[in-house]
Amino acid sequence: LGAGIVGWSVAVQLLDALPNCRLTVVADQLDGETVSWVAAGSFRIENFEELCPDRPGQGRKWAADSFQHYLDLAVSGQGSSAGCLLLPLVQVYEDSNQTPPDYLQLAHSVATLTPDQLRTEFPRWPSLQCGWSCETTLTESRLYLPFLRARCRCTNLTVTRHRVNSLSELLDGSSCRLLFNCSGLGAAQLAKDPNVYPIRGQVFKVRAPWLKRAVIGPNGETYIYPGATDIVTVGGCRQPNSWSTEPCPDDASKIWSRATRLVPSVGGAETVNQLAGLRPARLGGIRVELDSTDSRIVHCYGHGGNGVALAWGTASEAVKLGLESLRRGG
Amino acid sequence: MSSCWPFLSIKNRLLSLISNLNSFLRSLGTRAATVELSNSAPSNRAMSSPKIAVVGAGIIGISSALRILQAFPGAEVTIFAESVSPDTTSDVAAGFWGPSYISNTPHELVISWGKETYDHLVDLAKSDPQSGKCGVFLAPGFELLSVDDPGTRYWSHIPLEFRRATPSELSVFPSRIKSGIYFISAVAEGSKLIPHLTDQFKALGGKLVENHRVNSFSELQQMGYKHIVNCTGLGAMKLCGDKTMFPIRGQVHRVAAPWLKFWFTSDDGTYCLMNTNFAVLGGVAQKGDWNMSVSETDKAGILSRNYAIWPSLRAAPVLADLVGLRPGRDKVRLERENIGDCTVYHNYGHGGSGLTLFWGCAGDIVKLLKADLQTAACKL
Numbered sequence: 001l002g003a004g005i006v007g008w009s010v011a012v013q014l015l016d017a018l019p020n021c022r023l024t025v026v027a028d029q030l031d032g033e034t035v036s037w038v039a040a041g042s043f044r045i046e047n048f049e050e051l052c053p054d055r056p057g058q059g060r061k062w063a064a065d066s067f068q069h070y071l072d073l074a075v076s077g078q079g080s081s082a083g084c085l086l087l088p089l090v091q092v093y094e095d096s097n098q099t100p101p102d103y104l105q106l107a108h109s110v111a112t113l114t115p116d117q118l119r120t121e122f123p124r125w126p127s128l129q130c131g132w133s134c135e136t137t138l139t140e141s142r143l144y145l146p147f148l149r150a151r152c153r154c155t156n157l158t159v160t161r162h163r164v165n166s167l168s169e170l171l172d173g174s175s176c177r178l179l180f181n182c183s184g185l186g187a188a189q190l191a192k193d194p195n196v197y198p199i200r201g202q203v204f205k206v207r208a209p210w211l212k213r214a215v216i217g218p219n220g221e222t223y224i225y226p227g228a229t230d231i232v233t234v235g236g237c238r239q240p241n242s243w244s245t246e247p248c249p250d251d252a253s254k255i256w257s258r259a260t261r262l263v264p265s266v267g268g269a270e271t272v273n274q275l276a277g278l279r280p281a282r283l284g285g286i287r288v289e290l291d292s293t294d295s296r297i298v299h300c301y302g303h304g305g306n307g308v309a310l311a312w313g314t315a316s317e318a319v320k321l322g323l324e325s326l327r328r329g330g
Numbered sequence: 331m332s333s334c335w336p337f338l339s340i341k342n343r344l345l346s347l348i349s350n351l352n353s354f355l356r357s358l359g360t361r362a363a364t365v366e367l368s369n370s371a372p373s374n375r376a377m378s379s380p381k382i383a384v385v386g387a388g389i390i391g392i393s394s395a396l397r398i399l400q401a402f403p404g405a406e407v408t409i410f411a412e413s414v415s416p417d418t419t420s421d422v423a424a425g426f427w428g429p430s431y432i433s434n435t436p437h438e439l440v441i442s443w444g445k446e447t448y449d450h451l452v453d454l455a456k457s458d459p460q461s462g463k464c465g466v467f468l469a470p471g472f473e474l475l476s477v478d479d480p481g482t483r484y485w486s487h488i489p490l491e492f493r494r495a496t497p498s499e500l501s502v503f504p505s506r507i508k509s510g511i512y513f514i515s516a517v518a519e520g521s522k523l524i525p526h527l528t529d530q531f532k533a534l535g536g537k538l539v540e541n542h543r544v545n546s547f548s549e550l551q552q553m554g555y556k557h558i559v560n561c562t563g564l565g566a567m568k569l570c571g572d573k574t575m576f577p578i579r580g581q582v583h584r585v586a587a588p589w590l591k592f593w594f595t596s597d598d599g600t601y602c603l604m605n606t607n608f609a610v611l612g613g614v615a616q617k618g619d620w621n622m623s624v625s626e627t628d629k630a631g632i633l634s635r636n637y638a639i640w641p642s643l644r645a646a647p648v649l650a651d652l653v654g655l656r657p658g659r660d661k662v663r664l665e666r667e668n669i670g671d672c673t674v675y676h677n678y679g680h681g682g683s684g685l686t687l688f689w690g691c692a693g694d695i696v697k698l699l700k701a702d703l704q705t706a707a708c709k710l
Contacts, residue, residue: 210462267459
C-alpha cells in the first residue's frame with residue numbers, strides 16, 4: 001500500500017525473494033503525485049539514532065544498507081538510467097561548535113572546510129563558521145521509481161490507483177497473505193497512528209546545468225541540489241503540521257533570497273516549476289514492524305525527510321519481517 | 331542654468347560619462363577599472379586616447395582586448411580575427427583550470443597567471459548571478475594516477491580544497507588507480523564565455539572585425555596602429571615567423587552525461603571534464619600533428635579509456651566529435667617587441683593552458699601597455 005519510493009523499494013525486494021507471488025501495488029497517488037518526486041533525493045541523514053530511538057544501532061543499519069545500495073548503483077553502468085549518482089556536497093553551519101552530521105560516517109571524500117575556504121566560497125554569507133565537503137549519493141525519484149518498477153519483472157504485478165480508507169478493506173475477504181503498509185502520511189488514518197504528521201516543504205525546480213555540487217546552508221534550511229539531469233532542486237522550508245500542497249509565494253521569495261545568497265549563480269537559472277510536498281514525519285522515528293494485532297501487516301512508514309535516503313534499508317527490514325511472518329504461518 | 335545635457339560644461343560631461351562607465355562596469359560584476367580624475371586638463375586626456383589593434387579572437391585575444399578597454403576606457407580597441415567563437419581552439423577545449431602542456435614556461439609565471447585567472451573565475455562564480463550562463467562555474471574532481479604519487483604540485487596552493495584523494499574516494503575507480511588528487515577546478519567554457527566577454531568588450535566601445543586575417547604587422551601599422559597585441563596562437567608561426575611553435579593535436583567527444591557531477595583525469599591522458607550541457611571526453615596530445623579531421627582510432631581509444639574508469643559513461647550519447655590544435659611552444663611568449671614604428675605585445679603559445687592562464691596574461695599585457703602609454707589618468 002503506497003507507490004512512493006518506500007512502496008516500490010519494498011515491492012522490488014519482495015519480488016526478489018518471492019518471484020512467483022501475486023503482487024498488487026495500491027495507492028491513491030502515483031509517480032509525479034507522490035512526495036518522493038518533490039524530494040531532491042540526497043543521502044544526507046543528520047542523526048542515525050533519532051531515526052529509531054527505541055532500537056540503538058537500527059537507524060545506522062538502515063542508513064548503511066541504503067547508502068551501499070545507492071553507491072553500488074551510482075558507480076555501476078546503470079546509474080544513469082536509475083537516476084542515481086555520486087554527488088559532491090558541501091554543508092555549512094553558523095555554529096562553531098557544530099559536530100559533524102552522521103552521514104559523513106558513510107560518505108566518501110569527507111573533508112573539513114577551513115574558515116578561509118568558507119569565506120572564499122560563500123562571500124555573501126559571512127557568518128558561516130564551519131563546514132564539511134563530501135561525496136554522497138543522490139537518487140532522483142523521477143527516474144528511480146520507473147527503474148524500480150521495471151525491475152519488478154513479474155507477470156503477476158498489478159498497480160491500482162485507489163484510495164483506501166482502512167487496512168481491513170484490503171484484507172477482509174481476500175486471500176492476501178501479506179500487506180506492507182507504506183502509506184506515509186496516510187498511516188495517520190490507516191494505522192490509526194497519532195504520531196504521524198506532515199512537515200511541509202517547498203522547492204523550486206530550476207534549470208542550472210552549471211551547478212555540479214550540492215550546497216546545504218545553516219540548519220539545513222537552505223539547499224541547492226543538482227539532480228540527475230540539468231534540473232536543480234532549490235529549497236526549502238520545514239513547516240510542521242502544515243497540510244498545503246500548493247506552493248506559497250511568500251515561502252518562495254524567502255527561499256529564493258536565501259538560496260541566491262548561498263549560491264549566487266542560482267539567480268541566473270530559469271525556473272521550471274515550484275512544488276510543495278508533505279514530508280511524512282513521525283514522532284518516535286520510523287516505524288518498521290509487524291502489526292501487533294494482525295501478523296499479515298508489516299508497517300514501513302514515518303520516514304520524514306529521509307524517505308529517499310532510507311527507503312532501501314527500511315524496505316529490506318520490512319520484507320524480512322514479512323517473510324518471517326509468512327514462514328511462521330501468519 | 332539649465333541642467334539639460336547640451337548645456338553642461340565639457341568637464342561635467344566627461345565626469346558624467348566616466349561615472350556612468352564605472353557604474354556599468356561594476357554592474358557587470360567584473361573587477362571594474364575605475365577611472366580617477368587627474369590634475370591634467372580634460373582636453374589633454376581626451377587627446378591621448380590610444381588606438382590599439384588586437385589580433386586573434388580566441389580566449390587570449392578577447393580577454394586581452396577586454397582588459398585593455400577596462401584599463402583605458404578612452405582607448406579605441408579593435409580586434410582583427412580570422413575566426414571567432416565557436417570556431418576557435420578555445421571553443422573546442424573543455425576550459426578546465428589546470429596547467430597542462432606548457433612545456434618549459436617558468437613556474438613563477440604559471441603560478442602568477444594561473445592564480446589571477448583562478449581567483450577571477452572563483453570571484454565570478456561565487457558572486458555573479460549570470461556566471462553560470464556565461465560558462466563560468468566551479469567543479470570538483472580528481473586527478474587519478476596509476477602510480478603512488480605523493481600528490482604535490484607546484485600550483486597546489488591555487489585551487490580550492492586541493493588535497494590527496496582518500497582511499498574511500500579512490501575505491502569507486504578501477505583498481506589500477508593507485509593515488510589521486512582532489513581539487514575544485516574552475517571552468518571557463520570558451521563557447522559561452524567568449525561571446526559574453528565579446529559583448530562586454532563591445533559595450534565598452536570595442537570593435538571586432540571578423541574574417542580578417544592579418545598577414546603582417548606592417549598591414550596594421552599602415553592602418554594607423556602603433557600598438558598591436560598579438561594573440562594569434564598557432565597563427566604566430568606565419569605572422570611573426572615563429573618557428574618554435576608546433577601544434578599539439580587534441581580530440582574530444584562531447585557526451586550527454588548530466589548525472590556525472592565530478593570530473594576526472596588520468597595520467598595516461600584520459601579525461602572526462604564537465605561542461606554546462608555535456609561532458610568533454612578526451613584525450614590525445616599529438617605533437618606536430620596538423621590533422622583537423624576526427625580520427626576514429628583516437629575516438630575508440632578515448633571512449634574506451636573513459637568507459638573503463640567510469641562505466642556509466644557508456645550510456646551517454648555522443649553529441650559531437652571535435653579536433654583542436656593546442657598552440658604549443660617551448661614557453662608562453664608574453665613580451666613587448668618594437669617592430670618598425672609600432673610596438674607589438676606578444677601573448678601566445680599557451681599550449682593546453684589558455685583557459686588556465688588567460689586572465690592573468692591579459693593583466694600582464696595591460697601592465698606592459700600602461701608603462702608605454704604613460705596614462706596617469708587610468709588605474710586598474
